[in-house]
Amino acid sequence: xxxxxxxxxxxxxxxxxxxxxxxxxAAHFGVSRMTIHRDLAYLHARxxxxxxxxxxxxxxxxxxxxxxxxxxxxxxxxxARLRQRTAFVLQxxxxxxxxxxxxxxxxMLLAGRGDVVSALAxxxxxxxxxxxRDAAFxxxxxxxxxxxxxxxxxxxxxxxxxxxxxxxxxxxDHLQAQASLQQSMALHP
Amino acid sequence: xxxxxxxxxxxxxxxxxxxxxxxxxAAHFGVSRMTIHRDLAYLHARxxxxxxxxxxxxxxxxxxxxxxxxxxxxxxxxxARLRQRTAFVLQxxxxxxxxxxxxxxxxMLLAGRGDVVSALAxxxxxxxxxxxRDAAFxxxxxxxxxxxxxxxxxxxxxxxxxxxxxxxxxxxDHLQAQASLQQSMALHP
DNA sequence: CCATAATATAACAAATTGTAACACATCTAT
DNA sequence: ATAGATGTGTTACAATTTGTTATATTATGG
Numbered sequence: 001x002x003x004x005x006x007x008x009x010x011x012x013x014x015x016x017x018x019x020x021x022x023x024x025x026a027a028h029f030g031v032s033r034m035t036i037h038r039d040l041a042y043l044h045a046r047x048x049x050x051x052x053x054x055x056x057x058x059x060x061x062x063x064x065x066x067x068x069x070x071x072x073x074x075x076x077x078x079x080a081r082l083r084q085r086t087a088f089v090l091q092x093x094x095x096x097x098x099x100x101x102x103x104x105x106x107x108m109l110l111a112g113r114g115d116v117v118s119a120l121a122x123x124x125x126x127x128x129x130x131x132x133r134d135a136a137f138x139x140x141x142x143x144x145x146x147x148x149x150x151x152x153x154x155x156x157x158x159x160x161x162x163x164x165x166x167x168x169x170x171x172x173d174h175l176q177a178q179a180s181l182q183q184s185m186a187l188h189p
Numbered sequence: 190x191x192x193x194x195x196x197x198x199x200x201x202x203x204x205x206x207x208x209x210x211x212x213x214x215a216a217h218f219g220v221s222r223m224t225i226h227r228d229l230a231y232l233h234a235r236x237x238x239x240x241x242x243x244x245x246x247x248x249x250x251x252x253x254x255x256x257x258x259x260x261x262x263x264x265x266x267x268x269a270r271l272r273q274r275t276a277f278v279l280q281x282x283x284x285x286x287x288x289x290x291x292x293x294x295x296x297m298l299l300a301g302r303g304d305v306v307s308a309l310a311x312x313x314x315x316x317x318x319x320x321x322r323d324a325a326f327x328x329x330x331x332x333x334x335x336x337x338x339x340x341x342x343x344x345x346x347x348x349x350x351x352x353x354x355x356x357x358x359x360x361x362d363h364l365q366a367q368a369s370l371q372q373s374m375a376l377h378p
Numbered sequence: 379c380c381a382t383a384a385t386a387t388a389a390c391a392a393a394t395t396g397t398a399a400c401a402c403a404t405c406t407a408t
Numbered sequence: 409a410t411a412g413a414t415g416t417g418t419t420a421c422a423a424t425t426t427g428t429t430a431t432a433t434t435a436t437g438g
Binding site: 022023033034037051053054 | 394395396397
């Protein structure tokens with residue numbers, strides 16, 4: 001069994017049951033206690049689970065504050081709760097506004113609609129809303145925030161590049177990011 | 190059952206019923222009374238419940254979210270507007286809560302007061318409120334957010350280290366960060 | 379007020395779990 | 409081929425959790 005495969009199984013179990021015990025996992029997968037601890041550390045470092053004494057528990061996502069003045073319906077793409085730090089707003093030709101939970105969903109929406117006249121996204125570092133046209137997007141950093149693959153938005157390309165040095169990923173403009181996203185999400189590659 | 194899991198169950202029961210009795214919990218979970226007392230002390234130290242003779246009761250206000258509480262007065266240190274992405278909350282022995290605008294002010298407050306029983310800070314990447322004792326602080330990165338020098342809070346030391354790779358600064362625990370801060374802020378070095 | 383029962387706390391030992399360091403194997407890219 | 413990165417297991421040691429015991433502290437009914 002591949003390492004990544006085992007880790008995904010562990011993560012699935014955490015999300016299904018809310019918790020896992022390290023000793024059980026070691027016996028179940030037939031690996032050493034140390035290997036399981038490394039798996040849990042891996043999940044913990046990416047924010048996918050929380051390591052506790054004896055195992056790991058699911059991340060509690062409720063403590064993230066919803067965006068101020070957010071519409072009740074949640075993300076227009078996936079329905080998830082709207083978050084201020086990853087806010088994404090599309091302005092449509094008919095005056096309607098669509099809110100997305102994160103740049104991932106926002107760019108998906110943008111790609112799928114022809115009636116969007118402008119789009120704003122929250123700069124991940126400073127929180128200011130900026131024009132998507134002028135933003136730099138970091139696609140696929142090793143950081144789990146909302147939808148996967150993670151996409152972060154930066155007002156300054158230089159700051160995005162600094163972030164990339166630590167977390168990896170590709171720094172793209174909004175058109176490139178859309179293309180990359182559509183390719184990675186395609187069901188029939 | 191994991192220790193953390195039992196403590197979360199106890200906390201849920203406190204929040205649902207308003208109170209719990211130590212003797213009942215010991216019988217319910219099949220552990221000694223001493224273990225339950227330690228669990229209640231744990232919840233008390235984090236400001237999640239209040240320990241009373243015979244058990245514990247819910248905190249006066251349910252939420253520890255700074256935005257949910259009244260941020261009326263601004264930062265307790267500098268008076269600046271409170272920001273959710275850099276939230277910092279100090280829980281005092283008398284039940285009062287102090288809100289700081291960022292870890293800079295939060296750690297300054299923490300250093301200057303002896304009656305703080307616990308402190309929470311918002312993880313800069315994920316936005317979750319975490320215990321300051323377990324957090325990693327990045328002191329002096331090349332990024333201006335609130336007070337200078339900038340201090341960022343990370344739930345995971347690994348993520349803090351990644352951030353440091355791009356933005357520089359020193360990754361410290363809360364005690365080291367306090368010491369560093371006091372030194373850099375001293376008027377007469 | 380005092381006696382008594384219930385609860386809280388401190389200190390210790392035992393068991394379990396976490397972590398660091400090292401050796402070794404496998405895979406990858408130049 | 410070879411150097412580097414990654415994953416794994418073993419070992420030794422540190423840290424956490426837990427129960428027990430003994431000793432405070434608190435509540436309550438005379």
